[in-house]
Amino acid sequence: MREAGLPPGWSYNPSAWKERRVFLALAVIGLLAAAYTSAAQLSIIPAMWDPIFGSASSYAVTHSAISRLLPFPDGVLGVFGYLCDLIFGSLGDRERWRTAPWAALIFALVITGLGIVSLALTIAQGTIIRHWCSVCLVSALVSTLIFGLGIGEALASLQYLSRAHARGRSLWSALLGRSEQQRAEDVDFSRFTEKGQRLPTYGS
Amino acid sequence: MWFQLGSAALGVWLMIAPAAIPTSPGAAVIDRIAGPIAIFIAVLAQRSVTRPARVVNVLTGLFLLIAIWLVQPGSAHALNDVLVGWLLIILALIRGKVRAHTGGGWWTILEPDLYLYDDVDALAPDAQPASSADQ
Numbered sequence: 001m002r003e004a005g006l007p008p009g010w011s012y013n014p015s016a017w018k019e020r021r022v023f024l025a026l027a028v029i030g031l032l033a034a035a036y037t038s039a040a041q042l043s044i045i046p047a048m049w050d051p052i053f054g055s056a057s058s059y060a061v062t063h064s065a066i067s068r069l070l071p072f073p074d075g076v077l078g079v080f081g082y083l084c085d086l087i088f089g090s091l092g093d094r095e096r097w098r099t100a101p102w103a104a105l106i107f108a109l110v111i112t113g114l115g116i117v118s119l120a121l122t123i124a125q126g127t128i129i130r131h132w133c134s135v136c137l138v139s140a141l142v143s144t145l146i147f148g149l150g151i152g153e154a155l156a157s158l159q160y161l162s163r164a165h166a167r168g169r170s171l172w173s174a175l176l177g178r179s180e181q182q183r184a185e186d187v188d189f190s191r192f193t194e195k196g197q198r199l200p201t202y203g204s
Numbered sequence: 205m206w207f208q209l210g211s212a213a214l215g216v217w218l219m220i221a222p223a224a225i226p227t228s229p230g231a232a233v234i235d236r237i238a239g240p241i242a243i244f245i246a247v248l249a250q251r252s253v254t255r256p257a258r259v260v261n262v263l264t265g266l267f268l269l270i271a272i273w274l275v276q277p278g279s280a281h282a283l284n285d286v287l288v289g290w291l292l293i294i295l296a297l298i299r300g301k302v303r304a305h306t307g308g309g310w311w312t313i314l315e316p317d318l319y320l321y322d323d324v325d326a327l328a329p330d331a332q333p334a335s336s337a338d339q
Contacts, residue, residue, distance in 0.1 A: 009307030014253070119244045126219065126236030148247030152254055152306065159307050162316040
């Protein structure tokens, strides 16, 4: 018996809670790190804890020109990013790759953005600022892990949308998960008859 | 999997190396650009579904091999970067064990294999009819 909710041709379900709770837990760690960084940048706390490089090094990073490129400190952007991460990581059921592809794809965009910004900031620490910040590196690692290990779910949703499009369904309603209502009828009319197979009979 | 972990470890080493071996400011910059990228790509290529991303680390390795000669590295640093560069390229070229099946991978977004998956889709245990008009 196949595990319920597998995308066609997949050996695991990328939307399963077993997968997603890992990313949600990582996002909580990232949120704490970003909130702590923001507190230092907004002078709510005087100095950051940094067991490896020292508070002065962290200060140089969190008060660098790069951290002030936006109208607000970049730690605040991190807080916003991880909050989006938590929201869009939680939305939808365990088969959301097809019941709510929009949620899976927005989550994919959020984690891609966080991952790329984190990579850029890590490179900036070593090359432009030339100081390091432990908490910032923890946040960057968390973003990298969520992106690298979580982006696969987008493939299941994109494959689903691609199949829906090829079968002449509305991409928009597939994206919103509405076409699930017509799922059984789609099976009857478009899939089985053209291959000359008998229609499956459910529940009778 | 182990090969990508190796690439990630090389990336971490690249971030540490400028502080650990005799170096020049220019050479340190090369390592501190390549290191985070190597880690980023290695983590991405860790799972079967995104394993193809490993090829990007071929470029990271080539970048190390080429860029290190554009700055004035110490001989120890030059040796380090050439070694790490080649190792990154070799590790990126090894696919390793791909355990999970992922519906044909990323190219199927452009060309969905309907024939292959029609039955799987329809016979999924969750494919209960929404209406029972024909009963």
